[in-house]
Amino acid sequence: MARAITTRRKVTFTIIGWLVGFVIFFPILWTILTSFKTEGEAIASPPHFLFFDWTLQSYFDVQSRSNYFKHVMNSVVISFGSTLIGLAIAIPAAWAMAFSPTKRTKDVLMWMLSTKMLPPVGVLVPIYLLFRDWGLLDTRLGLVIVLTMINLPIIVWMLYTYFKEIPGEILEASRMDGASLAKEIIYVLTPMAVPGIASTLLLNIILAWNEAFWTLNLSAANAAPLTAFIASYSSPEGLFWAKLSAASTLAIAPILILGWFSQRQLVRGLTFGAVK
Amino acid sequence: MRLKSLMLGACSLIAMAGFAQAETLTIATVNNGDMVRMQKLADDFKAKNPDIDLQWVVLEENVLRQRVTTDIATKGGQYDIMTIGTYEVPIWAKQGWLLPLDKLTADQSYDVDDLLPPIRSGLTYEDKLYAAPFYGESSFVMYRKDLFEQAGLTMPDAPTWDFVGEAARKLTDKSKEMYGICLRGKAGWGENMALLTAMSNSFGARWFDESWKPQFDQPEWKETLEYYVNLMKEAGPPGASSNGFNENLALFQTGKCAMWIDATVAASFVSDPKESQVADKVAFALAPDKGLGKRGNWLWAWTLAIPAGSQKTEAAEKFINWATSKDYLNLVASKDGWLNVPPGTRTSLYENQEYLKVAPFAKMTLDSINSADPTKPTVKPVPYVGVQFVAIPEFQGLGTAVGQQFSAALAGQVSVDQALQNAQQLSEREMMKGGYIK
């Protein structure tokens, strides 16, 4: 009863909320607007916000130069592939850590996270040499392997924290019923774990989608994802803002739309054990 | 190993399934306008060579350089044709990483003697051509003739630094966002150091003496850097220390710079009325000098080369022949007009009346290129090759580190003396590590 919300209060927060949202979103909005300008208009000063000659020229230019859909396909395969494989490896591990913890569980988790601390540039040459010998350079398989490995620690940790909050009594009960380990996982654990798995999946797709170091350095023509697509529009000699903006908009769009549509699922499990 | 043979097996299966006779060339290139056009026009090549398929990897300059260098040094074999600059060619040729283009030089219709001598000599190692130039550039002054006229100034065809400095200060009106001169300031061996090294040559400075001792403690460098920093402080745009080629291009095209000293290829951008607001007001002059016999202009070419381990050398050489031939220039001219042909590689282009008619900057470009000498870049003798770079493997890192110091001096974070002292220290360290000096 004390929480009756006055309209004035709501209006105030509406104004503040939209203002803040606009400011944070502005760089992206500006990129999208710029993608509809001509190159000359893109660097006009003072800037033109909405009143300029809208044109799709940059999108045509981008389309005529690169095979956008091939890059999108590569990005999809690499990010979904690495995430799914990562989940397949991580779910059992996280399950074991959550329900059968030992004294060293925490250390193992911390060790896993610490594998992410070697700066990628420092190990580029060793990895490149190995990939060359194994014939993995410029293959989707190679990129899937790398991204699986670099995101695995985060996947394990996220799942572990989520699983840990599943009450153990339910498992005990199912065990009493004589359910086997496999059944326990399939019928009891999985339904409860789905929200956590879903948001882990989404977060890792986003991370893999935007990973720009390995994907750029280990691919050439066949496996090149959208990060390479962007690299072919940034900083050439000559004006490139409108074209880069168009390419950026195209590169961000799929993941942004996916993220927006699934944000509820993303948020549900995105706690890393932060919620008790 | 097992994985590799599996993959190879899979590949050969696919190959047998239908592409048996079509060879696919993977071409790595920069995303500059001329290369993008080459990609667009490649249908012409495919029509003439139906048995060759082309696959393009187009990347921005820095990323491309990392990719192809890593690949060639580890013999990764991902590319059949690489686009590299005049900095890489002599170093890589010396390592035996590049295939000499013997067939190309022997081809009468290719007419290798038509290549501009300074460009050709930069791509030649032990009398063999290791890369074919796609386009070449020097640097010169681009200026606004309308502003010069208003101020009662006349730009000579071959100005001195003194005149440039004086004019720049006179034309600056910061309250109207009008800056006398725009120069590169962003740290990087190919960014501010390209300009500053070329500029220092005209002041008589050099990177190393004959025994590889760094020379930043010499008065010539001090004079160069002091001149540059003072000029930019008084007549340059704000944010100069993070401006590279593109930032300055945007400034000049929107009419905010009275002068801009940069690559000759910029001439066609600033003269293009579709992009440039000052297209009809631009004129050109040679890079300034100091009366010491050297001008502050550089020499660069983007070239096509074949890695030594490639299995498809014959097809690759065919493509390079096509892309750097006289016919290619004609092809571009017929499709997009003479203004858009890749400049700076062939003498015949500069004798072509049709080209000279549309390109008022052609003569200046040719003179600039011809006056640059990579083997004798500056007044005093040097142990290295290269005008605005030093063709040793250590240079990319060292040049960028020194560039950071000079960019800090421009931003006013360290004094000119301090920047030079740091640069000297850095270079001595690097030379010692590389075993050049004890």
Place this chain on the structure above:
Amino acid sequence: MATLRTRSAARLMMTPAVLTLFVWMIVPLAMTLYFSLLRYNLLMPGMEEWAGTLNYRYFLTDPAFGAALVNTLLLVGGVLLITIVGGTLLALLLDQPFFGQGIVRLLVIAPFFVMPTVSALVWKNMLMHPVYGIFAWIARLFGLQPVDWLANLPLFSVTMIVAWQWLPFATLILLTALQSLDEEQKEAAEMDGAGPISRFIYIVLPHLARAMTVVVLIETIFLLSVFAEILVTTNGGPGYESTNITYLVYAQALLQFDVGGASAGGIVAVILANIVAIFLIRLIGKNLEA
């Protein structure tokens, strides 16, 4: 008996993850360690020779090293500070009911989906550029002299860009935590006559502590290896103003192609990162227990 069975089952289930990660860690690490003791430049093949500690000596005495160390900490610390404070405020805001709340939430989380290189390019040239950037335009609207962000405040500018990218992540985690706070608890406090500020300090903040810990830990791991943003905007300059350890390693690896030097730098970076990690876990690990 069941425990024994589950124990071994548990071990079995952990094996794939632990084993693959172990291989992924140990093989490159061993190679890096080995290369770090060689004089090995990619551009000069055939000259590899034993170099002992030469690479480490040069990396650690690099005049940029000290500055890079400080910058790394400042960058990580700065981004953490901005994202935690900003994230908390945003979470509090988004927790309020208002018109179009769902859409605003979408706008706020959007930066998380943008590739680092793209956001760096956009910030540098479209927002921060002192002549035709939006910030300069705003400054001039108020008759002020535009700030030359990347020249005068390079590290701060990079911090801003990175913080913008990570703000949504912090906001989302903190918002989830906030929404799990017991309504009854809040109402009870309200009935006790606690004002909004004391309610925030005594009830909300302690509740968010765990979430903040998580944000700090995860972001730190990613922030220690930030370099694309620096490469695109300032190239580590002017001077060493925005050079961090990762950028220094990058310069060794992909500008010099000095594999030996880069490997030594990589090892040094790992050691430093682990020191930070141990420190972090000591400092805030308690929050993660139980």
